[in-house]
Structure formats: structure tokens, C-alpha cells
Amino acid sequence: MTRQIPAADADLDALLMAHADGQLSPEEAAEVEARLEQDPDARATLSAWCMQGAAIRAAADALDTAPPSLRTAALERELARALQRQGWRARLMGPMMGAGLRRIAAGVVLFAAGWGAHWIHDAATTPYPGYVAEGLGAHQVFANDLLRPVEFTAEATEGALDWVAAKLDRKLSHPSLAPLGLELVGTRMLGTREGPMAQFIYEDADGHRMSLILAPHPENMPAAPLRMARWGEDRVGYWRDTQLDYAVVAQTSDMQIQAVAEEVARLLGPG
Structure with a gap:
């Protein structure tokens, strides 16, 4: 007898965990795979x-x-x-x-x-904000996916921007990084334990990809300046303003991360 795919998040999490561990029967695994497709x-x-x-x-x-x-x-x-x-x-x-x-x-x-x-960090503060960890994970999973890296292509992102902004409950303008040589691949929305998160994926002329992560800024948290971290070959820059929390992830230099952060702050920052 196979288990029913639950609607509750906690029950679904338990079933996905069992699937990751190879603990489901073939019938149950097939049912989970069908759910994952959607x-x-x-x-x-x-x-x-x-x-x-x-x-x-x-x-x-x-x-x-x-x-x-x-x-x-x-x-x-x-x-x-x-x-x-x-x-x-x-x-x-x-x-x-x-x-x-x-x-x-x-x-x-x-x-x-x-x-x-x-992780290597330029300050002694730990742990890292949850949205940064989630953003790095999203970059690892989706940025270099050749089949379906995004939900909305670059062409569709402009039309989807109001929907993305509504999910984040924040006003957004188009985060174009073309002046820095980065063309938008597209966008996807993710649900995390801390709430909604948007991932904008960019690509340079050599095919290297970068993720810009946006998450709603918690009301009880102060703004924070740009900080740098590293995980493996990826560099991560992250900061907060009064409206959004940001992270930039790529295999690149601190100088490019800073340039992107400055452009994003100019485009999306408050006031």
C-alpha cells in the first residue's frame, strides 16, 4: 500500500526526506517523482x-x-x-x-x-543570514542548469516583474545589469523556510553565470553594508537595506561582486 502525497508542508518534507534517503517503495518514489514534476x-x-x-x-x-x-x-x-x-x-x-x-x-x-x-568571511559574525545560504543553494541548483534554469525567460521577466514584486511584497524595477556586461537569463521564485525569495540569473559573454537573490527585509532587522564570503569557487556578496535583502553569487572577483552590488543598490535601493 503506497502513501498518499500529503498537502501539509511538514508531511511533504518528511516524505521528500525519505525519498532522498532511498527509503520509499518504487510505487511511492514514482508518486513523489510525479509531484516533483509539477x-x-x-x-x-x-x-x-x-x-x-x-x-x-x-x-x-x-x-x-x-x-x-x-x-x-x-x-x-x-x-x-x-x-x-x-x-x-x-x-x-x-x-x-x-x-x-x-x-x-x-x-x-x-x-x-x-x-x-x-565559508570564509571577512568578519567574525556567524551564522550567516538564512537567505544567503538559501541563495547559494539556489545558485548551485539552478544557475548552470542548461534545461530549465528559470521559470521566466529574460523576455518574460518584464511581464512577470509585478507578480514577483507582489510575492516579495516590495516594489521592484527591472534589475538590468547590461551596462556591466551581464545579460539576464531569466527569473524564478522560490519558497524558503524564511519566506519568498527571487532569483535573477545573469550570464556574461563567456557563458559564466551569476545569481542575484532578493528577499523581503525583516522589519525587526537593521540595514547592513556589503559583506563578502566564499564557498568553494563561488564568491558571495550580501547586504540589506530597509526594503530588501540581497545576495550576489558567482565564480568571480570581489571587484565584480562590488560593482554589481553598487549597480543593484542604485537600481533597487530605497530612495
């Missing part, structure tokens, strides 16, 4: 969990001999909090508690809050 947000969620699981396993293997210390104990506590926020605590409590959790804490604490085990 649900881009569910596809993104499943891809995120698959990437998270692979990165956690890789970090655990790499840090297998790491000795316990006050530092790793502190990271263990932070990791536990991050995993609880991301819905992974129940999966890791059994096999990775104690020494196993200490083993991966040093390398995975920043990843567990979002998407990577190797």
Missing part, C-alpha cells in the same frame, strides 16, 4: 537535502580524527541549534551524537546553518 519548490527542497547530506558525509569523513576540545564542544552546540532550525536534528541525533557529532561540528557548523562547509 512542484519546483519541492524539487529545490529535495535537491537541497541531497546536497546537504553529501556535504555532511564528506565533512564527517574528512574530520574523522579531529580531537574533542572546548572549541569543538562549542561548535557542537551551535551545530545542534543549526540542525534543529533546518529540520535535520532528528536524522542526526542517533548515529552522529557524541563523538560523531563532535567529529563533524568543526567543519559543518556553518554548512548546517545553510549550504557549505568551507
Whole structure:
């Protein structure tokens, strides 16, 4: 007897997690795959969990001999909090508690809050904002997808901009980066644990792609200046104003990230 595809987010999350772990019967897996064909947000969620699981396993293997210390104990506590926020605590409590959790804490604490085990940041503040982690994940999943990187092509984005703005509950103008040599590939809307998020994907003359991430700015958060981070070969610049939170992700230089951030701030910033 197969399980019914649930409508509730929590139940669907559990089913997607089981699918990612290969725990569903062939009939159940086929039913989930059919749902994924019609649900881009569910596809993104499943891809995120698959990437998270692979990165956690890789970090655990790499840090297998790491000795316990006050530092790793502190990271263990932070990791536990991050995993609880991301819905992974129940999966890791059994096999990775104690020494196993200490083993991966040093390398995975920043990843567990979002998407990577190797962030380098120009300041000591952690964890990174959730929208930045979600944006990096979206870039990894969609930016270089040759089949369907976006929901709205460049031509369709202008007509969809009012719909995107309504989803974000913010006014938007067209974020054209053509003066910087970046042509718009298109746009997609994503649902995250923190709310709606828009991803604009651009491409330069050499075919390299960049993602601009926009998320509604929380009312209780202050604005924040541009900060830089790195995950693998990707550079990330992120900042906040009083209306929107922004992130720019690409395999590029800090100088280009800053130039893009300045142009985006000019186009989309308040006043």
C-alpha cells in the first residue's frame, strides 16, 4: 500500500526526506517523482537535502580524527541549534551524537546553518543570514542548469516583474545589469523556510553565470553594508537595506561582486 502525497508542508518534507534517503517503495518514489514534476519548490527542497547530506558525509569523513576540545564542544552546540532550525536534528541525533557529532561540528557548523562547509568571511559574525545560504543553494541548483534554469525567460521577466514584486511584497524595477556586461537569463521564485525569495540569473559573454537573490527585509532587522564570503569557487556578496535583502553569487572577483552590488543598490535601493 503506497502513501498518499500529503498537502501539509511538514508531511511533504518528511516524505521528500525519505525519498532522498532511498527509503520509499518504487510505487511511492514514482508518486513523489510525479509531484516533483509539477512542484519546483519541492524539487529545490529535495535537491537541497541531497546536497546537504553529501556535504555532511564528506565533512564527517574528512574530520574523522579531529580531537574533542572546548572549541569543538562549542561548535557542537551551535551545530545542534543549526540542525534543529533546518529540520535535520532528528536524522542526526542517533548515529552522529557524541563523538560523531563532535567529529563533524568543526567543519559543518556553518554548512548546517545553510549550504557549505568551507565559508570564509571577512568578519567574525556567524551564522550567516538564512537567505544567503538559501541563495547559494539556489545558485548551485539552478544557475548552470542548461534545461530549465528559470521559470521566466529574460523576455518574460518584464511581464512577470509585478507578480514577483507582489510575492516579495516590495516594489521592484527591472534589475538590468547590461551596462556591466551581464545579460539576464531569466527569473524564478522560490519558497524558503524564511519566506519568498527571487532569483535573477545573469550570464556574461563567456557563458559564466551569476545569481542575484532578493528577499523581503525583516522589519525587526537593521540595514547592513556589503559583506563578502566564499564557498568553494563561488564568491558571495550580501547586504540589506530597509526594503530588501540581497545576495550576489558567482565564480568571480570581489571587484565584480562590488560593482554589481553598487549597480543593484542604485537600481533597487530605497530612495
